[in-house]
Amino acid sequence: MNDATIHVVGAGVAGLSAAVRLADEGRRVVLHEAAGSAGGRCRSYQDQALGLTIDNGNHLLLSGNWAALDYLDRIGSRARLQGPSSAAFDFADLKSNERWRLRPNDGRTPWWLFDPSRRVPGAALHEYLAPLRTLRTTGTASLSDVMKCSGPLYERLWGPVLLAGLNTDPAEGSALLAAAMLRETLFAGGKACRPLVAIGGLSACFVDPALDHLYARGATIRFGERLRGVAFADGRAVGLDFGEGRTEFGSHDELILAVPPFVARELLPELHAPDEFRAIVNAHFRVEPAKDQPLILGVVNGLSQWIFSYPEHVSVTISGADRLIDRPREDLAEAIWGEVAAVHGLGSKPPPWRIIKEKRATFAATPIQNAKRPPAHTRWANVVLAGDWTQTGLPATIEGAVRSGYKAASIVTERRDGARVRKRAGVSR
Structure with a gap:
């Protein structure tokens, strides 16, 4: 059983946390990611227009998010979080x-x-x-x-x-x-x-240390590999099609699908999953915030909802933002900056800015959509799901994503350990 390979498809937080747990247990892990970088919706990138490294969207942890903090402890980056010493x-x-x-x-x-x-x-x-x-x-x-x-x-x-x-x-x-x-x-x-924010960027806190952690434990990480299909036989996944040849499974190999729900539905026949989504809009401004401003500021009676003050820029998050998806970015930047300038005491002219619209940022957290969330187990013996859209018991958050990754890893571990025990006892199944 030690030669079994665990294929994790999707290198967002759910996939990374599953891979980290399995690699820590000495499992052979291959992590496949369609994009050229890891992190999914929790990532940073160098924005050429701003001349800054910014996050795709602002994410906040709370001190009670035990799974996310355990994940950061495992990859050695918990110290990258900053926040007040008490809840405020x-x-x-x-x-x-x-x-x-x-x-x-x-x-x-x-x-x-x-x-x-x-x-x-x-x-x-x-x-x-x-x-x-x-x-x-x-x-x-x-x-x-x-x-x-x-x-x-x-x-x-x-x-x-x-x-x-x-x-x-x-x-x-x-x-x-x-x-x-x-x-x-x-x-x-x-x-x-207690609110906690990755001041140095999401990738530096949640992603890059995880990749280093996986490489150090012998994991294989493959970028630019978009999964086109999964081959099944006798109730099991037996191969992965990445468009340029098929990866064949060994008899004990496992698959963790940590992809968005709309991708999972294309790959797994008859999968029930959320099919309604909500948008998030984030605005980033290259400006030094006022020194007396808090790290996070909630805004009431405005377009803006949460203002994050980073060392070299100010970012704004607007949740439930479907109504803003078709609004011109220039109009959004001007309106949002007017509110930022009002609370920060800054000039009326917008500094260099970037507007990021995530049309399908999360599943719609309605009772109907929540009921469509699938469990981690699937009807295929060696296929497990991970993602904040699965049955985590929480909304679509980083904490939920990590818990889903941990759950998927636990299922694989229990299955492999159980099979090893049966083999030693001479029991076939």
């Missing part, structure tokens, strides 16, 4: 010009709610209890079925936070996914929701 979230209301800082205490008992200086201004105390109803929901309920999606606190806290996590209008989003997200963050206390 800064907000600015563009309509009222108010600014405030949300500061949950570390423990699960939310005594911070009794301190007005740590709360959102203009909201009644009972409004903080509204999301508790999501904890008793079913898989078919949308958030609007279980809580009121309006009011001061919804507009200034629950709406922005849930939109960022679900990338779907929270009112139509899955109450089950909203509950899962809140249960592991705000409901777990400030110790679990």
